[in-house]
Amino acid sequence: MLEELGFAISLLVSGASIGLMYALIALGFVLVYKATDAINFAQGEFVMLAAYAGALTIAATFGASIAGAVVGILVAIAVMVAFSFGLERIVLRPLLGRPVVAVIMATIGLAAILRGLPPITPFGAQTKPLPLPISDLPIDLGFATIPPIQLLGVIVSLLCLGVFTWFFMKSRMGVAMRAVADNQQVAMAMGINVERYFAIAWAMAGIVSALGGIIWGSMLGVDTQLALVGLKVFPVVILGGLDSVAGAVIGGLIVGIVESLAAGYLDPYVGGGTKDFAPYVLMIIMLMFKPYGMFGKRKIERI
Amino acid sequence: MFHREAGNFKTTYDSDMALFPLPLAKWAAGFFLLVFTLIVPFSMHEYYLSVFIQIFIAIVGALGLNILVGYTGQISIGHAAFMSVGAYTAANLAVKLGLPFWLTLPAGGLMAAFIGAIVGIPSLRIKGTYLAIATLASQLIIEWIINHTPAISGGAAASIEVPRPSLFGYQLKSPRELYYFTLFFVVIAIVCTMNLVRSRIGRAFVAIRDQDIAAEIIGINIFRYKLLAFAISSFYAGVCGVLYTYYYSIANYEAFQIVVSIDYLAMIIIGGLGSVLGTILGAIFVTALPYAIREAVNLVGGYIWDTAALSAVAASMKLVIFGALIIFFLVVEPEGLARLWRNIRNYFRVWPFSY
Numbered sequence: 269m270l271e272e273l274g275f276a277i278s279l280l281v282s283g284a285s286i287g288l289m290y291a292l293i294a295l296g297f298v299l300v301y302k303a304t305d306a307i308n309f310a311q312g313e314f315v316m317l318a319a320y321a322g323a324l325t326i327a328a329t330f331g332a333s334i335a336g337a338v339v340g341i342l343v344a345i346a347v348m349v350a351f352s353f354g355l356e357r358i359v360l361r362p363l364l365g366r367p368v369v370a371v372i373m374a375t376i377g378l379a380a381i382l383r384g385l386p387p388i389t390p391f392g393a394q395t396k397p398l399p400l401p402i403s404d405l406p407i408d409l410g411f412a413t414i415p416p417i418q419l420l421g422v423i424v425s426l427l428c429l430g431v432f433t434w435f436f437m438k439s440r441m442g443v444a445m446r447a448v449a450d451n452q453q454v455a456m457a458m459g460i461n462v463e464r465y466f467a468i469a470w471a472m473a474g475i476v477s478a479l480g481g482i483i484w485g486s487m488l489g490v491d492t493q494l495a496l497v498g499l500k501v502f503p504v505v506i507l508g509g510l511d512s513v514a515g516a517v518i519g520g521l522i523v524g525i526v527e528s529l530a531a532g533y534l535d536p537y538v539g540g541g542t543k544d545f546a547p548y549v550l551m552i553i554m555l556m557f558k559p560y561g562m563f564g565k566r567k568i569e570r571i
Numbered sequence: 572m573f574h575r576e577a578g579n580f581k582t583t584y585d586s587d588m589a590l591f592p593l594p595l596a597k598w599a600a601g602f603f604l605l606v607f608t609l610i611v612p613f614s615m616h617e618y619y620l621s622v623f624i625q626i627f628i629a630i631v632g633a634l635g636l637n638i639l640v641g642y643t644g645q646i647s648i649g650h651a652a653f654m655s656v657g658a659y660t661a662a663n664l665a666v667k668l669g670l671p672f673w674l675t676l677p678a679g680g681l682m683a684a685f686i687g688a689i690v691g692i693p694s695l696r697i698k699g700t701y702l703a704i705a706t707l708a709s710q711l712i713i714e715w716i717i718n719h720t721p722a723i724s725g726g727a728a729a730s731i732e733v734p735r736p737s738l739f740g741y742q743l744k745s746p747r748e749l750y751y752f753t754l755f756f757v758v759i760a761i762v763c764t765m766n767l768v769r770s771r772i773g774r775a776f777v778a779i780r781d782q783d784i785a786a787e788i789i790g791i792n793i794f795r796y797k798l799l800a801f802a803i804s805s806f807y808a809g810v811c812g813v814l815y816t817y818y819y820s821i822a823n824y825e826a827f828q829i830v831v832s833i834d835y836l837a838m839i840i841i842g843g844l845g846s847v848l849g850t851i852l853g854a855i856f857v858t859a860l861p862y863a864i865r866e867a868v869n870l871v872g873g874y875i876w877d878t879a880a881l882s883a884v885a886a887s888m889k890l891v892i893f894g895a896l897i898i899f900f901l902v903v904e905p906e907g908l909a910r911l912w913r914n915i916r917n918y919f920r921v922w923p924f925s926y
Binding site for chain 1: 640644646648692693696697699700701703704705707708709711712715718719833836837840883884886887888889890891893894895896897898901902905
């Protein structure tokens with residue numbers, strides 16, 4: 269009995285920590301959707317690109333040291349911000365005002381490009397390590413153990429949640445961004461530079477993706493498979509609501525825990541793979557009954 | 572198709588909506604039919620015939636997707652999953668019950684249509700982004716179910732070997748015979764689609780695409796037509812999957828993964844959303860391009876990449892070029908190759924007296 273309880277608790281803890289790391293990636297998605305109404309189907313590829321930038325920089329400079337990690341993170345952030353700015357400018361701005369299908373397809377195309385790039389560049393297709401100066405030994409919390417990298421992911425994720433909640437609630441820019449999200453024309457009439465805020469939203473998504481890329485890349489190793497993490501973003505954001513920062517975190521927690529429980533309890537019966545499957549079933553149920561998620565804003569359509 | 576407008580006055584709705592508005596269009600269609608039935612199969616090498624077969628199969632699937640995305644405006648990222656439903660249905664019927672292809676083919680299509688209609692149910696409440704994500708989920712869920720149900724997938728490798736189709740006791744084996752087999756179905760698919768989109772159903776689809784609330788107000792039953800669009804589109808996908816299965820004589824889920832869904836989306840976007848001609852052009856382009864890329868990579872790739880990695884390089888190159896083309900067409904020419912063709916045609920229509 270006690271052993272079973274311990275098993276359940278360890279599943280819950282690992283699920284929750286992985287879930288918060290999903291939330292970090294989902295946050296990039298939510299930030300863009302919230303401000304610009306654009307769907308980023310390439311979020312996983314963003315994370316992959318950031319991880320490549322981090323891994324290659326760390327390998328080229330100081331290796332697995334604190335200096336290396338700092339340089340790697342800074343370069344990853346710089347690369348992602350530049351990339352997001354460029355993307356917004358070249359691809360997404362011409363698509364403003366076009367059907368939502370166009371933006372979805374453009375990001376799917378972008379995802380294909382990013383996934384195809386590593387094997388044809390000189391960096392090659394083989395998996396690269398992304399060493400951070402932290403130990404590999406699991407930390408014992410008393411009731412469960414957790415790898416340090418996951419703990420780091422949880423801390424970064426919660427920090428981002430705090431920062432972005434504050435940003436949207438209190439800062440001048442955040443309020444302006446909410447205004448842009450709410451009604452672009454009115455925001456424009458109030459003297460807000462809408463295009464600039466679109467670019468800023470993409471840049472923020474780039475920063476979050478860079479942090480997510482460093483952490484996920486360090487945990488799983490850097491190759492094109494890393495982009496598959498992006499597939500987990502959709503259940504997370506649908507559960508939480510596409511435009512809610514807090515929803516991303518809670519959706520992430522739910523997805524992580526469901527995944528971990530499914531893997532722990534169902535896998536022995538159906539022969540594996542429930543981990544990738546359960547969140548999507550949950551998501552379909554959510555879409556049927558509450559399509560705008562737990563915290564998402566309802567859209568009222570007018571002709 | 573080709574136009575000469577002088578002296579062509581339409582006095583009835585029937586003539587305005589005719590399948591071939593001009594005699595020239597009829598001749599052109601006849602010409603192409605002649606080329607593809609008599610000249611191509613006897614003048615081409617078998618290697619090129621196999622490319623043609625794949626193009627034909629792709630046209631069937633892409634037409635289905637274009638009915639859904641291009642005409643009805645409901646995005647689907649799960650098209651390949653419906654193909655796999657058709658493929659596995661037909662494969663199981665053909666192997667376990669020994670049914671001939673003229674029964675398994677519609678059965679595969681109907682099964683896919685049924686599953687497609689179920690997947691389409693959420694489209695009544697959600698649209699755009701949410702629908703895209705829902706269809707993505709159905710792609711992953713269908714893939715997982717097929718893969719984890721030995722009764723459907725036929726065991727560990729999730730693949731079923733299927734005998735080639737036989738007609739009146741004669742088994743179609745050579746590429747030329749399979750060429751005619753697929754050509755027959757692609758002609759049917761094209762004619763059906765052209766007729767569908769100019770019918771009452773097709774116009775209801777277009778009304779839903781343009782503004783679904785307005786369509787509902789003018790009396791179109793949204794519930795019925797959205798589900799119908801999903802069912803019809805999935806029927807085409809199912810038939811496409813069955814044709815793949817018979818052509819490769821194996822049903823394997825790896826041929827129907829999410830990448831394939833994206834290939835089909837690329838076909839209709841590059842070709843032109845809401846255009847039958849565009850679908851055909853897009854299917855030709857997207858199916859033939861990997862062959863061209865592979866040739867090019869094999870030709871010059873040895874100087875740049877490791878020779879052992881060339882096939883992986885060609886696959887990645889395909890992804891990059893497809894992605895770039897999707898973005899290029901979306902940004903620069905949203906109406907795709909069909910629009911380019913129309914521009915060329917309009918230029919030559921009054922050429923050389925364009926003023």
